[in-house]
Amino acid sequence: MEKRQQPITVKSIPGNPPGDWGESLLDFAHRAGRLFVTGITRDEQKAAGQFMTPPKIAKFMARRLVQSVDLPHVRVLEPSAGGGVLIAAVVEALLEKPDLPASIELLLYEQDQRLIPTLESLCRSITEVCTAAGVRFDYVIRCEDFLLSELALRGEPVEGLLTIANPPFFKLNKASDERARRHAYAVYGQPNVYGLFMAATARLTPANGRWCFIVPRSWMNGRYFKAVRHTMLRYLSMDSLHAFESRRDSFEEDAVLQETVIAWATGRAVRESGLNVLFTCSQGVSDLDQASVQAVPSERIVADDGDATVTLPSEGVSLMDAWSATLASHGLKVSTGPVVAFRCKEYIRAQPSHDTVPLLWMQHVGQQEINWPVFKKLEHVRATAANAWTLVVNTPMVLMRRFSPKENPRRVTCAPYLGTLPGAVIGLENHLNYIHRPGGRMSLSEVRGLSALLASSVVDRHLRAIAGSTQINAGELRSLPLPSMNIIEAIGCRVPEFPTLEAIDAAVEAELGPSATVRTVAA
Template sequence: MSIGLLERAEERRKAALAQLDSEEQAQRGQYFTPHLAAQIIAGLPRLPAGESVRVLDPGAGSGILSAALVDRLRVWRPDLRVHIVAVESDSVLHPALSETLADLETVEGVTTELVDADFLVWALSTGQRFDLVIQNPPYAKLRTGSDPQNLLRGAGITVPNIYAAFLELGLRLLVDGGQQVAITPRSWMNGTYYSAFRHHFVRTAGIDALHTFESRSKVFGDTGVLQESIVVSATRGRTPDQVIVHTSYDHDSEPSSRTVAYQDIVTPDFIHVPATESDAKAVAWMATHAQHTLADLGLTVSTGRVVDFRCPEMLHHDRVDGAVPMVNATHIRGGVTQHPVGAKKPEWFHTDPVAAGKLLVPGGHYVLIKRFSAKEERRRVVSAVWRSEDEVAFDNKLNYIHQDGHGLDAEAANGLAVFLNSTQLDSYFRVFSGHTQVNATDLRQMRFPSLDQLRQLAAVTSHDQLEIDAAVEAVLVPAGVKA
């Protein structure tokens, strides 16, 4: 029994992957799409209504996305004329890509074109326009002052990673009403770094479908990618009323699908990804019952000032004369801060007055949040209150909430920690953020209860999860209102 288009393309993908130099592959940000993931991506575009469709495959690699698309179209629209433009600058991949494109041309009505060019340069100079862009863009940071960054900035594109540049250029090359489907990290959907790009993206195109994966590691299992990936379908110049959200454990499992109101996905600040009904409820609960940013409350969040490897001479395992507590993530345990705990890392900080003025914070009540949570912790957001009369040093792997550089009043601090440790907040954060860490930027964008409500939550002294969640529900949801 002969194998099909997609299976042959998958064999070429694997062969091409084996030929690549791993260091150069990492520099280019090349992560080839496995054929099962390619089928998912190729399954999201709308079936064209006309007689022909022009398709762009940027950074085409071995051509597997084009193969998956043609494989689908020849079943559902065998009468359709398809022209594919595959852009690929890596000459090592050209033999595999050429073979795949030649294979596709054996399908009636399919024509192809291989463009040997840097996609960034080509996209900014071509006059071609397309009905569909389907892509798995490279994931690589744009170095400051590099030629690619300068080229993009000259075209009005300011993004931190090349994948976002591919998304932006893909939109530019679409006809009005054209569709782009791409698999990328979720990182562009929230946070400051991608804010300008994100806002421009949703002004230019409307997101009409998403496909999320519960497993972070299996989508690109043979390429070592651990990014939280998502497939996004968007239509240039059209904003739908609803978004279809597909969810699967990985690229090899049967997805579930649901329809979500557009405004529940795309907000003025960020893009939510409510993969399940419980995710949607978490977003709705927070939108209804928490209305204030930290700035509204007169509070600020910062990242701890001490980076341990930059000042090892200031860190001490044993307390020395004049030393202050050096507080890090290991000191947050069971909803409280404990110091010292006999940790392996230094627990005391001492330096001259000049350096201390830059690295220490005054005594007071601060709300600490771990930037990185341990695997065994059931919550992604882990918080506790630090109290001290004297100055203290906070490690860079902690965020701390303060008021103009000083401590908070005790009730507000305690109430904030209760809220941050609630299941309601944690469930929302997982939908809100595609990161495994909790960044200060995320906390600035999130919504919180009022100061009065926080002070009511301060009455909770238990660290039992059920009691915390019950208190948050009781304080934030008015009597008689169903949560």
């Protein structure tokens, strides 16, 4: 069929406030979705994990999804349809192709019955548009939880299926939530519902199918999403990624504070080598059209190991690619502070006494400095035989916050601790990580150098590429590539006692070369 030249528009939508004549399918769906969101409370929206996709992003997702699709009969699944923005964008993108499909079938799942009339109205308008274009259109709307649907639980590929989704995101209790139990193949630790949507739809994707999700970045690394990644990569071959660097500019109407990515994939019949992933990156929606494109070998994106970590690339070759050492090879270990406050209430004190030692909390650790006491916390802990298991040897170590705001200039907030507080042991609260040498002692230059390196721009770029959450994962630190200990100590000898980030980068550059601190594209 020849491409239809008239613009894709609808007149008015029965059962909803009428829009302007000539309103597009996408504009109607967006308007209807916004009307729904403004009619519920913020708490209701967060509880449902319901955040509507902006039209420009929906169009961006849909066009890349259907770009290579030339099937005469297209099936489209939206497992969390909301107001229908993504479905409207996919239909518009299909009708803009030079060769129109003979038929389009939609299967929509939406659990909130208040949105069903909107979806019905949208599908009636799509029917009119497709009829005018000479394309047969059929649709089914199911008011049920997709994850508990027969389709999702059966998990068999559907011929010619295109899946597009902006799923809800909230944590599930794996022991009591039926969705987590029924999709146990994709569950580890505390699952998030959006990961189950990704895994369940991956199983439905055939070799001639396509798949596209917009989701937080947290699925790309860490143990909690390991089973999700393995399921996805079993059924999908990832071919495109887009990263939004800003936490605020991708879902600006809903003020979503998440680092977000869009992933596109093709159903995988066999594993192929030598494939590239198209990678684009923007701050948010406003500069989406200006995002440059990189073609990155897939092995640089998806780790071929047991963790299957997905990493956002930077331009060029990373300096860290040449580093082969790790904390373990340097005889170092990263541990989590053993003092869990609510379990150790009987030992924690506001005032010092003859049997207490300093207790450090996250608030005591700033970027390259430790401030204790600050007189705003219970800053002392008893050192007795009863609670000895909660204390650590008072020796030089690197202390770091386990959680660091993403707006901070560097992902890691850490400081060299030189063992100067009083006592043979000290307390470290559970929101701190510490790097130490078990059975030995780190030198002052090792502590200063490693702390500076972790806060440097070269390591910051690496961590932002692999980590999409605010948590500084101990597993990521254990696998972090490091240079030789001679270089780390040399950096430690160069940095001043209380170095700025600029002074840190200058010291790293002096030891590693100018390429260490060149700013590259990373999310």
